[in-house]
Amino acid sequence: MQEVDWTNLPGRLIVLSGPSGSGKSTLVQRLLERPGLRLEVSISATTRPPRAGERSGRDYIFLSAPEFENIREQLLESAEVHGHSYGTPAEPVRKALEQGTCVILVIDVQGGIQVREKVPSALLIFVRAPGLDVLEQRLRTRGTDDEASIQRRLANARRELELAKCYDVHLVNDDLERSVDELAAILVQNYCGDRIDHD
Numbered sequence: 001m002q003e004v005d006w007t008n009l010p011g012r013l014i015v016l017s018g019p020s021g022s023g024k025s026t027l028v029q030r031l032l033e034r035p036g037l038r039l040e041v042s043i044s045a046t047t048r049p050p051r052a053g054e055r056s057g058r059d060y061i062f063l064s065a066p067e068f069e070n071i072r073e074q075l076l077e078s079a080e081v082h083g084h085s086y087g088t089p090a091e092p093v094r095k096a097l098e099q100g101t102c103v104i105l106v107i108d109v110q111g112g113i114q115v116r117e118k119v120p121s122a123l124l125i126f127v128r129a130p131g132l133d134v135l136e137q138r139l140r141t142r143g144t145d146d147e148a149s150i151q152r153r154l155a156n157a158r159r160e161l162e163l164a165k166c167y168d169v170h171l172v173n174d175d176l177e178r179s180v181d182e183l184a185a186i187l188v189q190n191y192c193g194d195r196i197d198h199d
């Protein structure tokens with residue numbers, strides 16, 4: 001694939017990372033309901049099997065391992081997370097940024113670091129729960145993972161927290177309403193609002 005030129009695009013690229021269970025999906029869902037923000041969420045490709053209720057093309061693009069390998073060159077970043085491949089298709093992201101829309105990538109820290117290298121203007125936001133005990137409780141309450149998966153996610157969380165220092169903004173997702181407000185304000189400050197003049 002021809003190298004994508006990520007410079008001089010009017011939209012801002014936002015990376016949202018944080019341990020599984022820290023609240024990234026909840027926060028993004030709430031942000032999308034806010035008027036005044038011009039946001040699109042990138043849909044990742046993955047080899048992870050769909051969970052109950054998940055749909056290909058809406059939640060993820062669910063692929064077999066060979067299918068994932070076939071599109072690897074078209075990805076802005078990719079990583080192995082919890083035993084599966086995940087990656088961000090580059091072209092939809094570039095198109096949205098070209099149209100002045102901000103794009104949020106909800107991806108892991110390994111992916112965030114790759115984005116930092118390719119797109120230096122990207123804003124990297126790291127979300128964490130108030131503590132590992134709260135994180136564990138949230139994973140259990142969510143009820144989507146079995147015990148082995150919860151343990152894997154907690155071990156991974158410790159690694160992600162160590163790499164979080166490369167991120168520009170750190171958000172502790174304690175009270176949900178306050179966290180959504182804080183995140184929305186950060187996005188407006190970073191030119192993701194409809195009413196912001198880009199010049």
Ligand code: ADP
Pocket residue numbers: 018019020021022023024025026027138139141142173174175176177179
């Ligand atoms: P992630 O996308 O980071 O894996 P989720 O958005 O799925 O995390 O959140 C994990 C669980 O924690 C969900 O059950 C969600 O409803 C809950 N949750 C998210 N944010 C908060 C918060 N601020 N306070 C309490 N529970 C939360």
Ligand code: 5GP
Pocket residue numbers: 017018019020044045048077078079081082086087088106107108109110111112
């Ligand atoms: P889940 O399988 O629970 O939806 O996601 C597991 C982890 O994979 C989360 O930390 C999520 O942020 C990460 N992830 C999802 N999509 C991508 C992606 O496209 N690239 C990378 N690097 N990580 C991703």
